[in-house]
Amino acid sequence: MRLGIAALILAYVLSQFYRAFLAVMVPVLQAELGVTAEELADASGMWFLTFAAMQIPVGWALDRIGPRRTAVTLFAIGGAGGAALFAMATGAFHIKVAMGLIGIGCSPILMASYYIFARQFSPAVFGTLAGATIGIGSLGNIAGSLPLAWTVEAFGWRATMVGLAVTTLIVAGVIGLLVRDPERVAVKGEGSLIDILKMPAIWPILAMMTVNYMPSAGLRGLWAGPYYADVYGAATSQIGQVTLIMGMAMVVGNFAYGPLDRVLGTRKWLIFWGNALCATAILAMWAFPTPGPWVSAAMLAAVGLFGASFPMIMAHGRAFFPPHLVGRGVTLLNLFGIGSIGVAQVITGRIHAATEPVPPEAPYQALFLFFGLSMLVGCLIYLLSRDRTD
Numbered sequence: 001m002r003l004g005i006a007a008l009i010l011a012y013v014l015s016q017f018y019r020a021f022l023a024v025m026v027p028v029l030q031a032e033l034g035v036t037a038e039e040l041a042d043a044s045g046m047w048f049l050t051f052a053a054m055q056i057p058v059g060w061a062l063d064r065i066g067p068r069r070t071a072v073t074l075f076a077i078g079g080a081g082g083a084a085l086f087a088m089a090t091g092a093f094h095i096k097v098a099m100g101l102i103g104i105g106c107s108p109i110l111m112a113s114y115y116i117f118a119r120q121f122s123p124a125v126f127g128t129l130a131g132a133t134i135g136i137g138s139l140g141n142i143a144g145s146l147p148l149a150w151t152v153e154a155f156g157w158r159a160t161m162v163g164l165a166v167t168t169l170i171v172a173g174v175i176g177l178l179v180r181d182p183e184r185v186a187v188k189g190e191g192s193l194i195d196i197l198k199m200p201a202i203w204p205i206l207a208m209m210t211v212n213y214m215p216s217a218g219l220r221g222l223w224a225g226p227y228y229a230d231v232y233g234a235a236t237s238q239i240g241q242v243t244l245i246m247g248m249a250m251v252v253g254n255f256a257y258g259p260l261d262r263v264l265g266t267r268k269w270l271i272f273w274g275n276a277l278c279a280t281a282i283l284a285m286w287a288f289p290t291p292g293p294w295v296s297a298a299m300l301a302a303v304g305l306f307g308a309s310f311p312m313i314m315a316h317g318r319a320f321f322p323p324h325l326v327g328r329g330v331t332l333l334n335l336f337g338i339g340s341i342g343v344a345q346v347i348t349g350r351i352h353a354a355t356e357p358v359p360p361e362a363p364y365q366a367l368f369l370f371f372g373l374s375m376l377v378g379c380l381i382y383l384l385s386r387d388r389t390d
Contacts, residue, residue: 004179008067008113009136011075011171014164015106016140017148018079019047019217022099023225023243024148027236028157029095037226039092041349044222045342046096047103052339054107056193059331063324066181067112076172078105080165087161105168110137111331112179118318118326119182124262124389127315131258134311138254141220141247149240193328196321204385205317209310209337211378212275215282215371216307217341218348220246223367224300226352230360232293242297249301253308260312261389267316268387271309272379278306279375286368289361310337319388344374 022029022044029035054074061070082101089095110133117129151160196202219227224243228234234242257274261267281302291299314333321329348367355363 007175007178011109012137013140016137017144020221021144026225035092038349043096043099045345046100048342050100050103051107055331055335058108059328062115062327068179070108071112072176080169083165128258130311135254138251145243146240207381210340246300246304249304253305257312282372
């Protein structure tokens with residue numbers, strides 16, 4: 001089973017890469033295919049929207065079919081197929097469809113790991129394991145920064161995407177060979193998603209999950225690139241450096257959050273204050289949008305560091321789910337966490353297009369304000385949540 005988890009984490013490295021690599025691709029895709037920042041925002045949103053839409057069927061499949069077949073099938077067809085289509089793209093439409101397929105392919109990977117953790121490990125270490133998985137998987141976030149910029153400059157973006165398609169297919173095969181399904185839990189009536197939604201304790205957690213990952217994913221996955229290009233005149237390699245810094249901060253944050261609930265004896269207040277600090281960093285970027293490239297990079301790193309509480313929020317929600325509803329419970333949380341990003345990418349694309357780019361930082365100030373206020377609202381609702389640790 002440990003080898004199977006390692007295979008799933010390897011796939012999750014690719015999943016993190018795919019949700020973040022467009023920020024570095026922006027200049028070359030604009031130059032070669034003539035796509036706009038708004039079209040790429042829609043493409044990024046497609047990844048998150050299709051990923052989110054798959055969470056309900058993925059949750060059912062994890063509980064009823066098991067993680068092995070669910071992950072192998074979707075990752076091979078959607079992930080590898082979408083990357084291959086991206087390599088052949090000639091316009092914005094192809095990129096959007098490709099990103100949608102990749103989102104479908106990546107949709108079961110993290111939840112398959114969490115399902116195994118919840119079913120075969122002590123509940124007390126769920127947060128630590130969840131954080132470690134995202135922390136290791138965030139190496140894909142790092143690979144989608146400066147290393148990707150070097151690869152694109154050396155081999156071209158089409159050859160790079162072909163290589164990724166082949167790699168994804170190979171990893172899907174490794175999952176099929178190594179992952180073993182936990183023994184299925186059978187109870188009378190089986191239960192349903194409605195049973196989870198009837199739990200009052202879940203709703204404030206869903207509100208926090210909705211806004212938590214939205215700023216870091218939106219900025220790291222797309223807007224950091226156009227922001228640096230438009231405001232600071234940055235080239236692809238410079239954008240790669242900045243996104244690398246933010247990606248490394250997200251890795252550190254995921255590892256740091258993992259054991260802190262046991263150290264501090266609370267999940268609620270750890271999550272609340274971490275996200276409050278993240279909102280503060282984003283609103284600081286709104287108030288001071290041109291402090292210099294390195295100060296802006298430090299602010300983006302703070303957003304990535306303090307906003308890395310996704311696995312801890314997942315652990316908070318997981319504490320309320322009965323064993324036979326674990327698959328549907330964690331995928332419901334993931335639906336809110338990832339789906340909101342897809343919606344936000346579409347909204348921020350419209351905000352960017354509607355804001356007069358004079359001065360050039362004005363559209364990005366509007367984006368920072370949107371992200372910051374959204375986080376504050378989520379934090380206020382989350383104050384109604386019940387604290388629970390294992």
